[in-house]
Amino acid sequence: MAPHSDELEQARNAYISSLSETMEMYGLSPSMGRLFGIMFFHDEPMTLDDMRSLTGMSKTSMSTGIRTLSQLKLVHKKWQKGVRKDLYVAEHDQFRSFLDFFAHLWEKEIQINQKPLLETEIRLQENLKQQNCSEEEQIQIKRDLEKLYKAKQYYAWLGELVEKFKSGDIFNYVPVNEDDL
Known part of the structure; x- marks a missing residue:
C-alpha cells in the first residue's frame, strides 16, 4: 500500500527541517537548506519555477540559493533534450x-x-x-x-x-x- 501524499510529505519534512538547521550551522540560510532538502527528495531535475512553486521563495532568493548551492556542489545543472530552461538536481552522495x-x-x-x-x-x-x-x-x-x-x-x-x-x-x-x- 502506497503512503498517503500528506504522510509522505510529513515524513520528508522532518529530514528537510534538519537539513535546513544543519545548513544554518554551516553559515547558509535555512531557506537554502530547505531548498536543498526539497531537491534531495525530488526524483526529476527541477527548473527554478518548479522550485519556487514548492518552496514559496522569491525569484531573487531562489536564484541566489541555487547559485550558492551550485558553488558548493550541492546541486548540479542537468541538461535535458528539448528543455530550454536550466534544470537542477541535488547531489545525493x-x-x-x-x-x-x-x-x-x-x-x-x-x-x-x-x-x-x-x-x-x-x-x-x-x-x-x-x-x-x-x-x-x-x-x-x-x-x-x-x-x-x-x-x-x-x-x-x-x-x-x-x-x-x-x-x-x-x-x-x-x-x-x-x-x-
Whole structure:
C-alpha cells in the first residue's frame, strides 16, 4: 500500500527541517537548506519555477540559493533534450557533498589569510631590522613571528587536508563502513 501524499510529505519534512538547521550551522540560510532538502527528495531535475512553486521563495532568493548551492556542489545543472530552461538536481552522495563543502570552505580560509599573513611577516621582519627598534620591541616582534610561523604551519596542514578531501584519500584514514548503511 502506497503512503498517503500528506504522510509522505510529513515524513520528508522532518529530514528537510534538519537539513535546513544543519545548513544554518554551516553559515547558509535555512531557506537554502530547505531548498536543498526539497531537491534531495525530488526524483526529476527541477527548473527554478518548479522550485519556487514548492518552496514559496522569491525569484531573487531562489536564484541566489541555487547559485550558492551550485558553488558548493550541492546541486548540479542537468541538461535535458528539448528543455530550454536550466534544470537542477541535488547531489545525493552525502560523502562527496561533505568533502566538497569543507574543502571549499577551507580553501577559502587559506586564500583569505595567506597574503595578509605573508605581508605581516615581511613588515615585522623589516621592523626587526630597523636600528631604532628597542630590545623590548624586538622581543615582541620575535614572539609575533613565532605565532605567524605556527599559523603558516596550520595553513600548510590545512592545505594537505583539503587535498586528502578532494582526492578522496581521506577514506583511507576514515573509511566508510558500508555494512552500517
